[in-house]
Amino acid sequence: MKFMIYKYNRSIILIFLISICSSIFSVAQVPLQDSVVVKQNTVVNIAYGTQQDWMVTGAISTIKGSDIQSPFSTSFTSRLYGRIPGLTVITGGAEPGNENNSIYSRGINTFGVAGTGMLILVDGVEANFTDLVPEEVESVSLLKDASATAMYGSRGANGVLLVTTKRGTKGNLKVVFSTQQGFQSAERLPQFLGSFDYARLYNEALVNDGKPELYTAEDLASYQKGDDPYFHPDVNWYKELLRQSAPISNYNLNFSGGNDKVRYFVSLNHIKSNSLYRKSGDESDFSVNGNYQRVNFRSNVDINLTKRLSASLTFGGTVVDKANPASNNTDGIFNAMSIIAPNAFPVYNPNGSLGRNSLYSNPLGDILYNGFYTSNGRTLQTSVGFTEQLDMITPGLSATVNISFNSYFLSQSNKSRTYESFAIKKYPSGVIEYTKYGINTSLIGSEGSSDQNRNTVVQYFLNYDRTFGTHAINGILMYNEDEYAISGVNNFPVKHSNISGRATYANNQKYIGELSFSYMGSDNFPKNKQFGFFPAASLGWIVSKEDFLKDSKLFNYLKIRGSYGVIGNDKIGGYDQRFMFDQVYPYASNYYFGTTNDTYTGIIQGSLANPEVTWEKEKSANFGVEATLLNHFDLTLDLFNRDRYDILVQPNRTDPDFMGYTKPYLNQGRANNKGFEGKLRYNNDKSKDFKFFAEATLSYFKNKVVYNSEALQLYDYLYQTGLPIYQPFGLVAIGFFKDQTDIDNSPKQIWTTVKPGDVKYQDKNKDGEIDQSDISPIGKTGMPNLTAGLHLGAQYKGFDIDMIFQGVSNCTVYYSGNNYEAFQNNGKAGTIALNRWTPSTAETATYPRLSSMNNENNYQYSTLWMHDGSYIKLRSIELGYNLPSQITKLAKMQNVRIFINGTNVFSLDYMHGYQDPEIGSGYPAVKTYSVGVRVQFM
């Protein structure tokens, strides 16, 4: 046996490894169940319905709501890192309520102006999803291939995420209460130099620029000793404005149960996360404590009205309250903290007034005395559905109608004022001069509403589900109309109508075939060209049901499946208008006729109409394997190839400039994306006392621009075509100039006169001059194309432990901003500047020479500032203990679990501590430690 293995490919090696593992875990010979029966008990959410797991032939990955209780975060998407194969989560920030994570299915496969976001449906309709809490979510399913998404027609090509909320099941009333209380703290803060180093390096920078030093030896000594807090201050604004940790808490109460007539699920959740700012509201009457809080409520009820008619009511919503000192977001304050030099001015002046200088206001004063911003957002998701069993026509037939209405509203209330602060100056006589800035005023209020969206959806379904003998048939035909209205004079509602259907046939629970289609229309497109047909077909074969595998010890279950289809993306983007088939002429340019030069309004020409404009299409192929091996291993593996075409591009390559218009976007672009994703789970629950599982996920994609009609370029290396989508372009840094001879012997760099220690760039085109023609593809994209997750869990008696690791690779982090660009834009210097070039450190320097003025040469977009963005993070670790039932019973409780959790506990990465690999500036990445209890009452 051994000898054969090496002759075969890697999959055999994998099997070999698995057999080693199995010997380690010494599989017990438990009686085998029919594998398909197991899969019958699992129901998978698919487009507009559900299917038994064995019957599914598309690429779908699902995670249960109960499985994403940790990590602990205000954002739902923050719980999905590395959990669903094929799903990439890109962090948008860590500020509570402002995370703005974006999620992608199998990466991205379009470019330019097109929308890359996937279709996200909550209970079948578009609705707010990031504000949901896991306690109200039954499952999250990612639909990835054409077979799974064909019914979403021109909205499916970027992938579809189905979020299903919990519903009641028949049984006694179940009441669950849980709470989690914790503290958040900054995972990493930017590291800046203190006053002594700042002044020392600033002197060096001045000398480099041929200017006299600013700080005398006495100044430096004073900074070093810290003996003059007013005129030689050393202020770390992060310490002044932020607190070490801020509380976060969550409370959830839910009820569920039901009988033959009515089933219900009711949930109420309150989450509150305080911002890392110090408690400015407690200190000042003109401020508030920064915080975010949200109430989620849900009531999902199912009623059997008659024997055949049932109704389903879905009602959920959120109320979000945010309060923030100084402004409605934290960006400005965090920018101030990162730019004001530590010795610029003291927090408080000798007379107790607030300090500042002519350039910068006092950030502490800003959060304490500038007023505050509060906002209130409300979402409502309502849906009513009726289902009638039509057994009298033919058994297995039913009809459903579903009406949904969702709305979102955000209003703001801002209170602002000005306050006085003083710049101080000391004369040699010792007299201190105070220069006043601003005056104290009372708060002035303003209110407003910003976003208002509503979404109305009507759906009609005809379902058929029947088994005759060895034949199983499952079918659906549906019609959908949806309208998404956004506030704003120029915003037209986004409308779709869709006829779609699916038919699945299975023979002997062994051979499965499925056809699905959508005939979808979108109002984005010209009349008579609004509708498109999107078909997909898939096949499945449950190999383990075949005789030759019936007695296999290795394969308890083995299914192979393949699909092919065409799907679309109607979020094609556009120049300045949604209806690209209309030529528009915005009013914009003036001319001044008449001897008195009166203004006359002129119309300008928008980009040319594209009367043929259409949606993007994608030919998507998928091949998948699902297997249960040796009773303990569950494996899912999918390979895909996606060819996207009809992506909007401007015909810069072909159309002459004399057309006399802004070039229209035409459906000419093409992209390709291929890759794989898989999940391997090992489950060992044979012992009652000790249970263990390990689940690994891996997702990989590789995309490229196939055609984008880019203008003809002088050098081949300037083309985007053939490269990954969003490939960065920049200069290649090849070191620092050693000395004047080196400069004289090198190509001229056009931005400024370079000096020794400045960044030296590669002359790509060898024309003896470094300019914009020398940029070439450098580094990788910001979006990782490899995401891996490892979820480990074990239970021993009442104790349990659960760990979630997630890592990414193949991405680049670009160092930019105040943390990295020492003294630029009148800023301070980060600790990275200590690695600067000086004549004596020329050999080891990793940072260019310092300059006190903006240096056009050194901060060009180049490889110098690129760093490997790979990381491994411990997203969550949780230790729990289930109280013994003997005790809980006394308190009329069925189940009590207490736990401690750490979220984002550590990150292994290549950032050298300068920043988090996901969040470079602004509100810092946070880690959270919490304790919680979950009680299920009888």
Place this chain on the structure above:
Amino acid sequence: MTSALLFQSCEKMMGDYLDKAPGVDVTEDTIFSSKVQVETFITGTYRYGIHSIFPRSEATYTGSDYGIPIACSTDEAEAANTWVNQQVYNNANVTIDNVQGAIDYRFNIRFQAIRRANILLQRIDAVPGLDPTYINQVKGEARFIRALNYFEMFKRYGGVSIIDKKFELTDNFMVPRSTIKEVVDFIVSDCDEAIKNLPEVYNADMRGRATKGAALLLKAKTLLYAASPLFNNGTPYLNMADPSNNTLICYGDYDVNRWKLAANAAKAVIDWAPAGGIFLITDQGIDKNYRYVFEHCDNSEIILANKSTGQTGIWEWPWTGMLPGPFCSWTWYMGYSMTFNFLTKYEKQDGTPQTWDPVGGNDLITKYKELDRRFNQSVAVVGSYWNTDNTIVNSYVGGNQNSGNIGGEWILKFIPPSLNQTSSQYAMPNDIIFRLGEAYLDYAEALNESDGPVADAYAAINIIRERSGQPDLPTGLSQDQFRDRVRNERAIELFDEDQRFWDIMRWQIAEQDGVMLGSFYGLKAYPNPTAPNFRYEVYKFESRSFNRNEYLLPFLRSEVLKGYLIQNPGW
């Protein structure tokens, strides 16, 4: 098949659910439904269609960013800063990649203007409720704007692609270049139509729109350029890569009749002028007539001006590109000064040449005062009064207004003295495209070439000289002598009016030493030892380069690579 039918019937059943709701979008149909809307479209067409002779900030005006007047690319002036785009000519740094960015920002914008003109011509007839006179006027304006933009391309590139209809996406875009003859004929025929249709004059509230006179002058100028040596020639300045394409850049023969046509067309402008209320400014006094033309918008000498802005602030375009830096701390581009090469073109007030000592002398102010009165109306000389902010121009060596003054005299021809940093920060730019004075010079030049220095040619040039106090040209000049005098007169009268650069090109004199090639001199003023007079020193400030391929601009490389354009020679 059946399913297709099924879907179609489904689509019908869904009715108009997906129809676009009525909205506030303006479409071409809404524009051409009423006179009010058509007028807004025409307004926008002027904005795109009328270029500016000044540096302007945005693409819908003329010039380029980092711009100062094009005079700085010729012997007229030198820019205070080395990095302004106009310097690319001085160091022969025009390339097929920077041509649009540095030299010809308006390349694409012109085609937008032309497209708008084509749309007007195609659709104006069908607008309900318009009276025929108005329809004719609009057609005349559209043709004028189209012709003006073609003229602006013709003088830069030679033969270009003629687009005389509104292109749709389905049209074949690959329109090749037309020959010089075709382009000139196209411009002239547009002008002839416009002359027929345009009014002599508009009401005061519509001043700024194209009149019959504007079309007449555009035609005259087109024919003058067409008759000039660059185009009216058996051989081009350089052979095309395939010499059979030479007709794209010159006629391929010399025909004296082209001068005759040019002379007749210029005469037509002069004859028309009284009907349009257009007169030379002669009533302000011989030392003020010239200045009056530039200081007063919409004066009676102006036939067409760019009116794309109202009053602009001293920190805004065009002032920020033209005001000397030492005069105003808010300008970015530091101004420009007259070269010594150009200074020597000014005659003395008695009509004889001024003698300048190549080494220098102690009598600078005396020499200045002897010059043609137009000199002092174009520049601010050292020691003079400029305005309330700058009561004495300290542009001498060591003076606080000398930084960037390379040529010797700050150019302030278009800058109203009222504009100052302390109390009057806004002024209306007087952006003259066509003025009657030019027509006299066009006429004198063309007539001399076709008929020799006849009396009418003398009369035309002398009218221009007289109103600024210069004596008549001496009689008995040969044709060559008269040509030299008329060219010099043109240089002086039209100084810094976006004219000389193109005159140099069409006369093919750029390669002459001191015009756009070779040594360029400036003048340094010293207050000692002879106050209130100034000592002067002549010095060479730079050597400029010029390559013959620069007589016409190249097309942008990325455009040529699209395969429909044949590139001009030498690029």
